[in-house]
Structures are given as C-alpha cells and as structure tokens.
Amino acid sequence: MSEFLQQLLNGLSLGAIYALIALGYTMVYGVLRFINFAHSEVFMVGAFIGYYLGKLVPEGTLWGGLLVLAGAMIGCAILGILVERIVYRPLRGGPTINVLITAIGVSLLLQYTGQIVFGAAPRTFPPIFPAANFHLGTLTISSNQLFVIGVAVALMIGLQLIVFKTKIGTAMRAVSLNPKAAQLVGVNNNVVISFTFGLGSALAAAGGILYALNYPSIDPLMGVMPGLKAFVAAILGGIGNIPGAALGGLILGTVETFIGGSQFSTYKDAIAFAILIVILLCKPAGLLGKFTAEKV
Amino acid sequence: MLQVSGLQVSYGAIAALRGISFTIPEGAIVTLIGGNGAGKTTTLRTISGLLRAKTGKVEFLGEDITALPAHQIVARGLSHVPEGRMVFSNLTVEENLSMGAYLLSDKALIAKNRDYVFSIFPRMKERLKQTAGTLSGGEQQMLAIGRALMGNPKFLMLDEPSLGIAPRLISTIFEKIVEINKNHGITILLVEQNANLALEISQQAYVLETGSIVMSGESKKLRADPQLKATYLGG
Numbered sequence A: 001m002s003e004f005l006q007q008l009l010n011g012l013s014l015g016a017i018y019a020l021i022a023l024g025y026t027m028v029y030g031v032l033r034f035i036n037f038a039h040s041e042v043f044m045v046g047a048f049i050g051y052y053l054g055k056l057v058p059e060g061t062l063w064g065g066l067l068v069l070a071g072a073m074i075g076c077a078i079l080g081i082l083v084e085r086i087v088y089r090p091l092r093g094g095p096t097i098n099v100l101i102t103a104i105g106v107s108l109l110l111q112y113t114g115q116i117v118f119g120a121a122p123r124t125f126p127p128i129f130p131a132a133n134f135h136l137g138t139l140t141i142s143s144n145q146l147f148v149i150g151v152a153v154a155l156m157i158g159l160q161l162i163v164f165k166t167k168i169g170t171a172m173r174a175v176s177l178n179p180k181a182a183q184l185v186g187v188n189n190n191v192v193i194s195f196t197f198g199l200g201s202a203l204a205a206a207g208g209i210l211y212a213l214n215y216p217s218i219d220p221l222m223g224v225m226p227g228l229k230a231f232v233a234a235i236l237g238g239i240g241n242i243p244g245a246a247l248g249g250l251i252l253g254t255v256e257t258f259i260g261g262s263q264f265s266t267y268k269d270a271i272a273f274a275i276l277i278v279i280l281l282c283k284p285a286g287l288l289g290k291f292t293a294e295k296v
Numbered sequence B: 001m002l003q004v005s006g007l008q009v010s011y012g013a014i015a016a017l018r019g020i021s022f023t024i025p026e027g028a029i030v031t032l033i034g035g036n037g038a039g040k041t042t043t044l045r046t047i048s049g050l051l052r053a054k055t056g057k058v059e060f061l062g063e064d065i066t067a068l069p070a071h072q073i074v075a076r077g078l079s080h081v082p083e084g085r086m087v088f089s090n091l092t093v094e095e096n097l098s099m100g101a102y103l104l105s106d107k108a109l110i111a112k113n114r115d116y117v118f119s120i121f122p123r124m125k126e127r128l129k130q131t132a133g134t135l136s137g138g139e140q141q142m143l144a145i146g147r148a149l150m151g152n153p154k155f156l157m158l159d160e161p162s163l164g165i166a167p168r169l170i171s172t173i174f175e176k177i178v179e180i181n182k183n184h185g186i187t188i189l190l191v192e193q194n195a196n197l198a199l200e201i202s203q204q205a206y207v208l209e210t211g212s213i214v215m216s217g218e219s220k221k222l223r224a225d226p227q228l229k230a231t232y233l234g235g
C-alpha cells in the first residue's frame, strides 16, 4: 500500500511537469492550429536559464528558488514570443505543413545552438530550493516533490484565471474559436498570439526548472523526451483543451511511473504511445476534446 | 459617410470584384443586393479589412482606410456583422457581448450599450449564461448584431441577416434594423439576397452581378423596375 502511495506521489509530480509543458502545446494549437515542436526546447532553455541564475543566488533558499523560477519564466516567455514573431508569423496564412516543418527546424536549431552555447556534456542543476525529506509512516516525501506539485498547481490555477476571467483570456478563447470574428470586434490577433506564446513558454520554463530539480542532470537534448510525452499528453487530453492537457499530463506521468516500477520498466516510454493509440481509438478527439460542429 | 471607389478584389486568379464604386450617406439604410456569388460578402470583407483590395479605395468619414488592419477599422466605428453570424460558439452570450465591447474601457458606456442591446433584443438578457453555440439561428443573429452594437458603431454592415432564419423571425430582425437606424442614428449597409425586404426598408440600393454594379438608385424606384422584378423579386 505504501509503495503504491509512493509511486502515485512520484507519478503525480512527474505528471504535473508534463502537464505544464502540455499546456503550451495545447494553447498554441488553440490559437494557431499547429503544433509548435520547438516547445520542448523552450523547456530545455528554461532549465539552463535556471542553471545560470542559480549561481547568482544562494542555494537552498525559498526566495532564491522563486527568483530563479521567475527569471527563467520571463526569459522563456521572451524566447517564445521572439520565435513566433521572427519565424512563424511570416509563414502564417500559408499551408500548416510549412509551419510544422519550420517548427521542427527551430527545434533542431535550438538543440544544436544549445550544444554550442551550453556545451554537450550534462551539467548538474543546483539545489536552488531548500531540501528536506518528510516521512509519513513509510512514505517519503521530498520537499522537491512538494515544490513541483505546489508550483504546478499554482500555475495551473493562475492560468485558468487568466484564460477564463481576464479580457485577454477571453480574447484568446475568441481567437481560438473564430479568428476573423475576433478581428471584427477589434482584437489585434497578433497581440493575442504573442501573449499565448509568452504564456505557454513561461509554463514550459517552469516545467524545465521543476524537472531539473527532480532529475538534476541537464543537457541541451533534455527536452526531447519530456517534450514528446507532453505532446502526447496534450493530444490525449484533447488538443486545444486546457484542462485536457493538465489531465493528460497527470495520467501519463502516473502511468509511466507505475510501469517504470514494474517488470515492464523497459517499455515505459513506449507505453505512453500505446495509451495514446488506445484512447484515440475510443475517443478520437481525446479525453476532453470534442469535434465542434459549427451551426449554420 | 462611406465612399468606395474602383474596388477590385480577386481570390488568386479569380476576380470577385471588378472595380465597384458606391457611396453611403450618413444616416441612411443602403442595401446591396445580388445573387449567389455576386461578390456581396467580398465587398463587406474588403471594407472591414478582412480582405485586401488589388486596387481601389475605401474612405470612411473622409479617411482612407483601405490599408488599415481590421481591428483598427472597427476602432473607427465601422462594424461588420459577418455572413453566417460567427458568434463565439463556446463562449456565453454574456462573454460574446463583452467581446463586442473589446475596444471600450469606459464601464459606464459599456453598461449603457448593454442596456441598449437588451432593449432591442430582450431575449439576449434571458440567455446571458447560455453558450452561444446552443442558441437558435435567429437568436445567434440577434447576438451577432448585439455584439456589434456593444462597440458603439457609427456604421453597421450586415451580411445576409435573414440567412437560414425562420420567416417569423426575419421580419422581427428587419424591424430591429430599422429601429437601430432610426433611434440610434446608426448608418446601415445591408447585404441581402432577400431583395424584397431589403428594398422595403432601405432608401437606396445597389445591384451587384458577377463583381460589377449593374443598377443603382432609390429603393422605391428599383422595386418598380421591371427588369429587377424579373430577376430578383420573383416576377
């Protein structure tokens, strides 16, 4: 029983990270209908910004950790906005496949630029937050896990508030439902799209920091696997659906952790895709997604 | 109020508008009628900035707005209720209306506009929390017009407000259009295939055929025109 709870806790904290990354895929898909494959590299850059900023603040302090987190989120928001502005925007209006291929190009560019700038060898992420282990019976909870879950939950609630309670959030949903109608009420779609990229990239940066806290070896290719899993999570939950991305991430992280702890651990990465295929066979639009038919 | 001159628009190699010109005086209801594919929607989309003209000019209140992006054109008081209504289907009626006031920040003005919309379409007030996609076609049309009115427009362009709506509701909506024009002084450009009704409520009309204006004049006179009767008014 306690082993089950332990694995559940581990799974949820991994899942919370997938969820944070998945939100960025799903939000960008919502407003632009394409998958930003470079998103996983924003996650990696977030971890590296955290690595360098981590050297500037004293280790193991709450304020230092939060400062590093905020810095990485701001840095990545700027990166995401720039990538959209410089690379994707000129291609808008053309076939989606062009943007998709370009996104893969940006992803590779960031990976290899990362290898030049940061070096290809893995680095050890500093313990920026205070570390302690709590024992509940036989259950061990690390403070890092608590941070991961706490920060992820706080960010997701914040996102929900932005999307459903603010003017810019309503505009995001409007652009996603009908970009032309949004323009006709006076929305500058470019501003909303930039905002969406910034928001999604900031969440990916937070994901990168939280991931690095739990798996402290970081390198320029670290985004590939979590990025792919988060992409699967976004599809699983129903691409374009924000609560769906969160749910998909949690499911994927939990299942992966349980498989990793079983005799089938070799297959833990493949299992993610097996789940995806099964769910899409039963629910082609994903768990919370729906194919909406426009009323004419 | 609005002056369109020599407007040419094409989709790739297909010419949709072959150089049309017309003017709309302040305070009037002007209608643009024509059959399927005549270029009516294209005309409105070009005026509101969703499409770019190949050549020609659109002037609104004396200002050349031909090259402005759509969101800046709305900001000048020119509002377009698009064909097919395009309400934000997953948003509530309330959210749709508040999106209509996206460019306004004066809370008192927004509240005033809302009251005005409710006075014209009381049904919207009853449906505030309902998702727009679940409204009937006629109610969606009311919402689309209401959403445009929320932005305090000086000039309203309506693209086939009668499309796919029960006949009983069509006359209601046309009455409301007249009311909006009379009581609120909003100039209206009404695009319709339902030429009879459109000519009834408008003062002036233009007839569009395959991208060119083939006839124009006072609506009263056009209603009596034998040629027009044969083509658009069902004999």
Ligand SMILES: Nc1ncnc2c1ncn2[C@@H]1O[C@H](COP(=O)(O)OP(=O)(O)OP(=O)(O)O)[C@@H](O)[C@H]1O
Pocket (backbone or CB within 6 Å): B011, B014, B015, B016, B034, B035, B036, B037, B038, B039, B040, B041, B042, B043, B083, B193
């Ligand atoms: N997106 C598009 N791509 C290519 N051609 C288009 C496009 N939209 C319209 N057209 C063409 O342009 C011409 C004018 O179309 P438009 O939609 O303006 O006509 P309309 O008068 O509004 O017709 P309806 O009454 O059926 O709405 C038509 O021949 C149409 O086929």
Ligand SMILES: [Mg+2]
Pocket (backbone or CB within 6 Å): B040, B041, B042, B083, B159
């Ligand atoms: Mg049309």
